[in-house]
Amino acid sequence: LRRPTAEPDLTGRKVVVSAGGTREFLDPVRYLGNRSSGRQGYALAKTAAARGATVTLVAANTALPDPAGVDVVRVVSTNDLRDAVFAAATDADAVVMAAAPADFRPADYVGTKIKKTDDTSAPTVTLVQNPDILAGLVRSRTGAGPVIVGFAAETGDSTGTVLDHGRAKLARKGCDLLVVNDVSGGKAFESAENAAVILAADGSVTEFPHGPKEALADAIWDLVVPRLFH
Ligand code: CTP
Numbered sequence: 001l002r003r004p005t006a007e008p009d010l011t012g013r014k015v016v017v018s019a020g021g022t023r024e025f026l027d028p029v030r031y032l033g034n035r036s037s038g039r040q041g042y043a044l045a046k047t048a049a050a051r052g053a054t055v056t057l058v059a060a061n062t063a064l065p066d067p068a069g070v071d072v073v074r075v076v077s078t079n080d081l082r083d084a085v086f087a088a089a090t091d092a093d094a095v096v097m098a099a100a101p102a103d104f105r106p107a108d109y110v111g112t113k114i115k116k117t118d119d120t121s122a123p124t125v126t127l128v129q130n131p132d133i134l135a136g137l138v139r140s141r142t143g144a145g146p147v148i149v150g151f152a153a154e155t156g157d158s159t160g161t162v163l164d165h166g167r168a169k170l171a172r173k174g175c176d177l178l179v180v181n182d183v184s185g186g187k188a189f190e191s192a193e194n195a196a197v198i199l200a201a202d203g204s205v206t207e208f209p210h211g212p213k214e215a216l217a218d219a220i221w222d223l224v225v226p227r228l229f230h
């Protein structure tokens with residue numbers, strides 16, 4: 001599934017990739033987080049650089065080596081991620097949101113460690129919604145704006161299949177491409193391999209049955225390239 005030769009088809013292009021999972025701190029030692037390792041985003045950054053792009057990788061809490069020749073910006077929370085992605089996206093040709101931003105954050109941050117009391121009571125954590133970065137990028141896009149790619153980790157449930165949820169999300173987000181991963185039973189997390197279906201706003205569907213995250217990254221760039229603004 002690897003591309004036989006690396007075409008420099010992103011030469012002169014600027015791309016932004018987000019990776020990893022955000023953390024929303026409750027107090028100085030505790031946070032709400034998620035299982036994203038950042039591997040798919042790192043694979044996207046690495047393959048874009050190999051294809052000639054100038055790459056900014058916005059990395060949220062990842063423990064992976066910096067890809068060679070890539071500008072890495074480190075962030076913690078979804079608000080940080082939004083600021084960094086929007087700053088890098090101003091003159092970008094493509095933005096790929098491979099990160100898993102927390103949808104919610106604690107309404108209040110307590111500056112000192114929350115203590116346990118002797119009784120059996122427990123605190124209630126009130127959450128508020130974080131900004132939707134992908135939807136914000138689509139809303140703020142102008143005519144020559146970047147190609148925008150989202151990811152969706154879905155499980156099938158009583159209301160629809162993985163693909164049903166993917167199609168609905170693509171329509172809701174308004175991005176150009178949506179990479180849909182089936183994460184039933186924890187598939188995809190921490191793994192070097194991935195399976196996905198890539199849905200395009202024009203209705204086309206590209207299946208990526210199973211393979212290394214770098215091969216999926218190349219398949220995604222193959223779909224981004226013809227959609228770039230010339
Ligand atoms: N995303 C984002 N900002 C958020 C949440 C998600 O930019 N606050 C992006 C992700 O990086 C991903 C896409 O939106 O590219 C879809 O993320 P997902 O969590 O599947 O979508 P949600 O709209 O948050 O829906 P759900 O309720 O299924 O979590």
Ligand code: CA
Pocket residue numbers: 101102103
């Ligand atoms: Ca979400």
